[in-house]
Amino acid sequence: MKKAILLVLLIGGGLGMNPSVQAQTKKVLADKIVGQVGDKIILRSDVINAVADAKRQTQGQDHVILPTECQVLEGFLIRKAMVLQAQKDSLPVSDEEVESAMDLRIRRLIMEYGSKDVLEEIAGKTVYQIKEDNKEAIKEGKLADAMQARIVDNVKITPTEVKAYYNKTPKDSLPYYESEIEISQVVVHPKANKDVEDYVAKQMYDYKKQIEAGTQKIDQLAKLYSEDPAVKDNGGQYTLNRNDKNWDPAFMAAAFRLKEGQVSPVVKSKFGLHIIQMISRSGDEAVVKHILRIPPVTDEEITEAKHKLDTIRAKLVAGTMSFGEAVSKYSDDENSKYSAGSITAQDGSGSTFLRIDQIEDKDLVAALRDLKPGQYSQPQVYTDDRNRRVVRILYLKTRTEAHRENLKEDYDRVAKRALAEKKQEVLEKWFKEHIPTYYVAIDSDFASCSGLGEWRKAAERTHSAVKN
Numbered sequence: 001m002k003k004a005i006l007l008v009l010l011i012g013g014g015l016g017m018n019p020s021v022q023a024q025t026k027k028v029l030a031d032k033i034v035g036q037v038g039d040k041i042i043l044r045s046d047v048i049n050a051v052a053d054a055k056r057q058t059q060g061q062d063h064v065i066l067p068t069e070c071q072v073l074e075g076f077l078i079r080k081a082m083v084l085q086a087q088k089d090s091l092p093v094s095d096e097e098v099e100s101a102m103d104l105r106i107r108r109l110i111m112e113y114g115s116k117d118v119l120e121e122i123a124g125k126t127v128y129q130i131k132e133d134n135k136e137a138i139k140e141g142k143l144a145d146a147m148q149a150r151i152v153d154n155v156k157i158t159p160t161e162v163k164a165y166y167n168k169t170p171k172d173s174l175p176y177y178e179s180e181i182e183i184s185q186v187v188v189h190p191k192a193n194k195d196v197e198d199y200v201a202k203q204m205y206d207y208k209k210q211i212e213a214g215t216q217k218i219d220q221l222a223k224l225y226s227e228d229p230a231v232k233d234n235g236g237q238y239t240l241n242r243n244d245k246n247w248d249p250a251f252m253a254a255a256f257r258l259k260e261g262q263v264s265p266v267v268k269s270k271f272g273l274h275i276i277q278m279i280s281r282s283g284d285e286a287v288v289k290h291i292l293r294i295p296p297v298t299d300e301e302i303t304e305a306k307h308k309l310d311t312i313r314a315k316l317v318a319g320t321m322s323f324g325e326a327v328s329k330y331s332d333d334e335n336s337k338y339s340a341g342s343i344t345a346q347d348g349s350g351s352t353f354l355r356i357d358q359i360e361d362k363d364l365v366a367a368l369r370d371l372k373p374g375q376y377s378q379p380q381v382y383t384d385d386r387n388r389r390v391v392r393i394l395y396l397k398t399r400t401e402a403h404r405e406n407l408k409e410d411y412d413r414v415a416k417r418a419l420a421e422k423k424q425e426v427l428e429k430w431f432k433e434h435i436p437t438y439y440v441a442i443d444s445d446f447a448s449c450s451g452l453g454e455w456r457k458a459a460e461r462t463h464s465a466v467k468n
Contacts, residue, residue, distance in 0.1 A: 034443040035073055037080035040140075044445075047072050070449035073442075077455050078431065079144045081438055086143040091150065093142040102131050102138050103243060110239045116285060127285070151430050152423040157415055165418035166407055174405040175413075180353040181368065182397040184341035186312060186326050187333035189390050190305040192295035200295045201266045201273055207291060208263050208275050218263070218277045218289045227272065227387060228292040236291060242284040251276070255288050271386065297389055302381055305391040309379040313393050316376050323395050332390075341395070353400075364394065371396040436461065 035042035050072045058064040067075070086093075106119075106127055113119045120126055125133070192200075207225065210216040222228070222236030240247065242256055248269040258264055258278035267274045272294035279287040312330055315321035327341035336342055345351045345358060359365055363382040371377060377394040384390050400409055407414060432454065440458035 032443070033441075034445060035077055035080075036441040037077055037438050038084045040080035040083060042073065042076045042080065044443075046076060050076075070446060070451055073446055073449065074451050074455065077440070077442075077452075079140065081431065081434060082144040082147040083140045084438065085434065086147040086150075089147070089150070091143060091146040093139060093146060097142055098135060098139045100243075101142065102135060103241065105134075105138070106131065107239070107241050107244060110285075115237075115239055115287060116282070148427070152426055155419070155423050155426050157419040157422055161422070162411065162415045162418045163407065165421065166414050171404070176404050177353075177400065177402065177410070178355045178357075179400060179402050180355055181399045182352050183343050183354065183364075183368070184323055184327070184395045184397060185333065185336060185343060185392045186309065186323075186331045186341055186395075187336075187390055187392040188305045188309055188330065189332040189388065190297040190301035192297050192301065196298070197273070197295045200293050204266050204273055204275050204291065204293055208265070211263050211275075211277065218275075218291065222289065222291045225293065226291045227294045228290070229386060231292075236289045237279070238288055238290070240286045240288060242286075251290075255286060256281075258288075294386065294388055302389060302391060306379040306381070309391055309393050313376050313379070316393075316395075333392075367394055368396060373397065373399050 031043050031045045033041045034044050034047060047069050051067065051069060054066050054072075058066065109130075110116050110119050113122060116127060119130075123130055203225075207216070207218075207221050210221065211218050219235035219237065222231050226236050228236060240252065240255060242252065244252075248271060250267060251269045251271075251274060254264050254267040254274075255276050255278065258276065260278050260280055262278055264274070264276040267276060272292050274290045274292050276288050276290045279289055281287070308330070312321070312326050316323060316326060324340040327337060331337050331341060333341075336344075339352075342352045343354065343364075345354055346360075347358075356365060356368075361382070363380065367377050367380050371394065373396050375396055377396075379391050379393055381389060381391050403409065405414065435454050435458050438458060439462050440455055441462060442452060442456060442459045446452065
């Protein structure tokens with residue numbers, strides 16, 4: 001059951017959201033009910049689609065162990081039980097939450113497939129129909145999440161339990177960590193002077209004239225001149241949703257003021273200067289193309305930024321300002337502004353512990369050579385991922401030597417695993433107590449699934465009760 005419980009979130013996120021698989025399933029498979037908990041049914045196509053979604057979501061990743069159909073069915077049974085209990089306990093899930101979650105997933109699908117038109121063509125239905133078809137699955141996912149949270153959110157872990165968890169782990173099974181660092185930064189983006197900005201804006205107005213005159217297309221000009229790193233892949237085209245908060249507000253406002261085919265004046269955002277063309281629009285969804293230019297900064301602006309950071313560094317060294325305060329007040333880096341400036345791993349884990357070989361920024365690696373834990377670097381000029389010259393100071397918080405995991409250096413990591421295991425045990429206990437209370441049915445196609453023992457017993461009791 002342990003693996004199946006971990007699958008609940010995967011299933012909740014993937015169910016019904018792979019339109020190409022859905023279309024193929026309907027063509028080649030006569031669907032049938034393969035599982036049931038209470039009045040909640042599980043279709044054969046649900047299982048097939050969930051396995052296919054797992055493959056799609058992990059494509060290109062190394063050492064991935066994909067779920068079997070048996071594990072997926074168990075995950076569905078678990079989720080259905082949670083949904084039933086959430087409904088019984090009247091846990092609140094609003095229509096707005098469901099709609100918001102659906103909009104987010106549709107936007108991700110549109111980004112994955114390239115455009116709304118391509119998504120609709122693959123799915124064989126409109127975005128509205130996709131939403132309607134998946135609304136119930138999304139609501140179930142929300143209810144299951146709410147129920148799981150109710151079961152485990154109050155589970156806490158004590159230092160004594162962490163120590164006991166650590167001590168029961170065989171020493172040769174403890175993770176081995178290479179030398180790692182924790183590092184934070186304050187980043188200042190020098191501002192281009194007005195004359196340079198005006199010069200770049202004048203060039204962009206020339207692009208606008210060429211597009212409007214029909215002598216050039218915006219995607220051709222984007223490939224020649226745009227400084228958006230994604231332009232090589234997408235030709236400057238994006239699919240927007242008016243409610244998506246991840247986009248720059250000035251860019252979004254300018255885009256949604258346009259009519260189809262219209263080209264905007266030069267728009268200034270936090271990324272630089274843009275001209276935007278509206279390609280198509282349907283309600284809150286729009287497809288646009290843009291050109292981004294970043295007005296270059298001169299050595300004079302770089303020097304001003306370095307002086308600013310010299311002043312900040314002096315306060316940090318004197319102890320009159322904390323690093324978190326410096327980040328909050330002065331840093332222009334949005335990726336680290338709300339994490340006290342911490343630089344995190346690029347593997348999606350969010351970990352602040354980095355191995356030197358994980359750091360692709362060679363300027364950063366060079367700056368670390370002379371730093372000891374607790375020290376601040378001198379202001380450093382570097383080129384960021386958007387090809388902008390920016391200035392930063394670095395703070396080396398910790399540096400560990402290569403070592404086998406221990407409680408002194410790795411307490412937080414051990415505590416996190418111990419808490420996860422305790423929550424898992426609480427969930428398993430909850431299910432063992434509740435499974436016998438549900439009406440359960442499992443199709444004979446899954447008779448050989450070893451992990452469905454508790455569910456099969458419940459199904460046999462259900463069958464006997466109905467028979468009698």
